[in-house]
Amino acid sequence: AQKITQTQPGMFVQEKEAVTLDCTYDTSDPSYGLFWYKQPSSGEMIFLIYQGSYDQQNATEGRYSLNFQKARKSANLVISASQLGDSAMYFCAMREGISSGSARQLTFGSGTQLTVLP
Amino acid sequence: EAQVTQNPRYLITVTGKKLTVTCSQNMNHEYMSWYRQDPGLGLRQIYYSMNVEVTDKGDVPEGYKVSRKEKRNFPLILESPSPNQTSLYFCASSLGGSNQRTSYEQYFGPGTRLTVT
Numbered sequence: 001a002q003k004i005t006q007t008q009p010g011m012f013v014q015e016k017e018a019v020t021l022d023c024t025y026d027t028s029d030p031s032y033g034l035f036w037y038k039q040p041s042s043g044e045m046i047f048l049i050y051q052g053s054y055d056q057q058n059a060t061e062g063r064y065s066l067n068f069q070k071a072r073k074s075a076n077l078v079i080s081a082s083q084l085g086d087s088a089m090y091f092c093a094m095r096e097g098i099s100s101g102s103a104r105q106l107t108f109g110s111g112t113q114l115t116v117l118p
Numbered sequence: 119e120a121q122v123t124q125n126p127r128y129l130i131t132v133t134g135k136k137l138t139v140t141c142s143q144n145m146n147h148e149y150m151s152w153y154r155q156d157p158g159l160g161l162r163q164i165y166y167s168m169n170v171e172v173t174d175k176g177d178v179p180e181g182y183k184v185s186r187k188e189k190r191n192f193p194l195i196l197e198s199p200s201p202n203q204t205s206l207y208f209c210a211s212s213l214g215g216s217n218q219r220t221s222y223e224q225y226f227g228p229g230t231r232l233t234v235t
Contacts, residue, residue, distance in 0.1 A: 004160075035223070045161075045208060045226035091160055106151065106210075106224060107177075108160040 003027065004092055006109035013082045014117050020067070021077040021112045023092030032096045034075040035106070036066065039089040048090075051075055082116045089113050120145045124209050124227035131199055132235055139194045139230050141209030148214035150192040151176070151224070152184065154205040161208065167192055168214065199234040206231050 005024045013019035025034065036048040051059045051066045059066040067076040079086055092109040122143045131137055143150065151166040153176075163176030167186040181203055183195040192211075196203060209227040 006160075009158075037226075043206070043229045045210075045224075045229075047223055047225075050223060093161075106163065108153075108162070110158055110160040 002109075003107045004094055004109035006092055006112050008112045009110075010113045010115070012115050012117055013079075015084060016081055018078060018080045019082055019114065021079070021090050021092075021114065023075045023077065023109060025073050025075060025092075025094050027073075027094065027096050029096040032094055034066070034068070035093040035095070036064070036075075036077045037091045037093065038086075039091065039111070040085075041088070045091075049077065079114075084116050084118060087114060087116045120225070122209055122211055122225050122227035124207075124230050126230060127228060128231050130233045130235065133200055134198050137196050137199060137232075139196075139207060139209075139232070141192045141194065141227060142190050143192075143209075143211040143225070144190065145211060145213070145225065146189065147211035147225070148189070149212040150186065151210045152182070152192070152194045153208045153210065154178065154203075155208060155229075156205050164194070164207075199232075201234050204232060204234050 003026050032053045034051045038046040038048050049059050049061045049064045049066050051068045058068050063080045065078045089111045091111045093106050095106045125140045148169050152164040153161040155161045162178045164178055164182050165176055165184040167173045170186055170189050173184050173186055186192050207230045210224040212224045
C-alpha cells in the first residue's frame with residue numbers, strides 16, 4: 001500500500017492566488033514527521049516545511065502553510081499569493097519512528113507539478 | 119558553506135561497467151541516504167546509513183552497494199549497471215539524534231543523472 005499519496009499529478013494556479021496541494025499518508029506509528037519539498041526544473045530538492053505528528057499547531061513558513069488533519073491523515077500544502085517562481089514539482093514525504101530515535105526511511109509521494117500562470 | 123556534494127553530476131555508461139557515485143557532506147550529519155527518482159514514482163530510497171559502519175536497505179536496494187567508512191562520505195556503487203538503473207540519483211543527509219525537526223530535515227545533493235546503455 002502507498003504510504004504517501006499525492007493525487008494531483010498537475011495543478012495550475014493564477015499568479016497571486018492561493019493553491020492547495022494534497023497529500024494523504026498511511027502509518028500506524030504514532031510518531032512521525034511530514035515534509036514538503038520543492039523541486040524546480042533545475043533539479044535540486046528544496047525543503048519547504050515540516051509538521052511533527054505531535055505538533056499542536058499547523059506549521060507555517062512564510063507563504064507556505066501545512067493544513068494538518070491528523071484524523072484524516074492528510075497534510076496538504078497551502079501556498080499563498082503564488083509567484084511565477086513557485087512553478088515546480090512538489091513532493092510530500094513522511095518519516096516514521098521519530099520519537100524512538102530509530103527513524104529510518106523518508107518515504108516520498110509521486111509529486112505534483114505546479115504551474116503558476118501569469 | 120554547508121552542503122552535500124555528489125560526483126559526477128552526469129554519467130553515461132554501458133551495461134556491466136562498474137561505477138561509483140560519490141557523496142560527501144560537511145555538516146557532521148549522522149544520517150545519510152541514497153534515493154533514485156523516476157518519473158511518476160517520486161523518490162525511492164535505495165540505502166541509508168545511521169552512522170559510520172551502519173547501513174541498511176531502503177525500498178529498492180537491488181543492484182546497489184554502499185559503504186560508510188567515514189562520517190562525511192557515503193558512496194553508491196553499481197557493480198554491474200543495467201539499463202533499468204538509468205535514473206536521477208540523490209544523496210541526502212540529516213542530523214539525526216533527536217526528535218527535533220532540524221534533526222530530520224534532509225539536505226539533498228544536486229543529483230547525479232545516470233544513463234546506462
